Amino acid sequence: MVPRVLFGKGCFDQLPEILNEKRSIGAPFIYLVDDVFENNKSFIERIKLKGNDKIFFVSAEYEPKTNQVDVLVEKIKTEFQLLPSGIIGIGGGTLMDLAKAVSILLKNTGLAEDYQGWDLVSKKAIYHVGVPTVSGTGAEVSRTTVLTGPNKKLGINSDFTPFDQVILDYDLTLGVPKDQWFYTGMDCYIHCIESLNGTYLNTFSESYGQKAEELCLEIFLGDHLSDEQMRAKLMMASWHGGMSIAYSQVGVAHAMSYGLAYVLGTKHGIGNCIVFDHLEEFYPEGVKIFKQMKEKHGIKLPQGLCKDLPEKDLNTMIEVSLQMDPLWENALGKNWREIMTPKKMRELYLKM
């Protein structure tokens, strides 16, 4: 788990003070910042760069890739004599995942793709801090960093992946566009449904998942919260949803969304929504409520993504998704292959 957490309106301004304690002479702090902030001078000034600290602005338009991590690591190693004092990720799930992966790869030899899997990392990562500016993915609290590699979309799951420090300042999510707010929030809601209906569930995950779900219902179906309350609560929902997954797993929506992402590059949040919308069979109550939320917020999901897809691509999609054994086992039990056959999955994808 993340050992240090700061929560509160405006607490982002405490970042420089926190980092000061961790600074080694000559070793910079490297900031990986979502490029939506690139021209936001007042925001950038709050970071208060010192010495040879450097910001890399990164686009979150595409899902994070293993070679993107390798390029960043190479750049940092070439430009600086010393390893950084720390890596700070500022942005949504993409930036969270990149910061976690870069901090691991700066200390572990080889390529990012070598570590996709479970517990393959042997050396402690560089000190790394997560500052989420979009709520929902739970990437700020999770033990994974999900990357698309040459062969698969899979996380680097390890004890060294979680952030050393997280800063939860819900005012940083001001200005997130409505559709992104919905898709990323639904990522959290879908986590809860998948975790709470999974076979891996225990009382630890259950209590976190229930709280996150309750907060999502309040935020996305309620009418009584102020904008600020909604932002604060969604940040906590994301946190609890991530905690729920830490001791459990996601399920059908995530497994199939990984296939979409791998072949079509569909982003994680919207991908989960597109898939989940067609999963009544597996999560009847959850999907019913999801449709109500979609309706309430006037969200129109893309349709027909797969219907004209070349056979080869459709097969790759199915293959990538069926590789996610732990997700399928959590969702459908040990005999999941009898339920989710390639034929069955093809039918589902063709509806999307």
Place this chain on the structure above:
Amino acid sequence: MVPRVLFGKGCFDQLPEILNEKRSIGAPFIYLVDDVFENNKSFIERIKLKGNDKIFFVSAEYEPKTNQVDVLVEKIKTEFQLLPSGIIGIGGGTLMDLAKAVSILLKNTGLAEDYQGWDLVSKKAIYHVGVPTVSGTGAEVSRTTVLTGPNKKLGINSDFTPFDQVILDYDLTLGVPKDQWFYTGMDCYIHCIESLNGTYLNTFSESYGQKAEELCLEIFLGDHLSDEQMRAKLMMASWHGGMSIAYSQVGVAHAMSYGLAYVLGTKHGIGNCIVFDHLEEFYPEGVKIFKQMKEKHGIKLPQGLCKDLPEKDLNTMIEVSLQMDPLWENALGKNWREIMTPKKMRELYLKM
């Protein structure tokens, strides 16, 4: 926050494996174990001592004291050439607090009483592990270790206090006597009421406090849970209740219970219950539900503890309680001294 948590039935058996990774040659692991386990051979065997590891059995009959910590630290330093590889606390809140304090004092010079307060500890504590065998206090997750010293009952609150590892095995709470189960569980419930009704509340604490409260209601007023579910859920309630306090504070019941403990040695759980039973004025809904829980479980609280108390002792009690500024401010706001006068508190104590 605690960076590593293991949860599950029987997971206590993973302790030896976890400790192996942290062992330095010649440096023992020191186990502080509640002496209710002293004659429980099968339990003690599960600890799997190695080399010069040693168990100290400690009575939890009295609240933990600063000089008790000093004596333990002295014993360990005298008996072993090297500082321990780690300290493992096994028991209820008393053992949790002793393990946390001993691990701090082994690395920081002086006496335990020197560190009662906020952020007075300068050096990282020795690696320490908490294994709760009673649920409710939240001591397994909190940033404090509450000790009775020569001048006050107050916690050592610091970034170095929390455990490095916690093992939540709800089967270890099998066999807790019913009254202790109730009192310690109510400590958790009272945490929630105090935190949720406090002026320090933020959305982080609120979401944890609400979940802990919900679990308490299910456990202590519901009729549908198995014994095992109740134990698992109470362990999570304790956890969430402790997390809620991490970013908030307790209130009137804890502040007054500290006075009782200081003068009469009243234990924390029962002390909170005795006080809370008379706090309708401050927590009307919470106290009403508390009385229902008491009724349902046939709990009879001691009466008339203070009515024959010498004037001097009563004054000490009031004084000790009124020292707890942050608790009072959380409960009653910045002007709390106008509400909770010594006269008002005397009236309350005399009812107990």
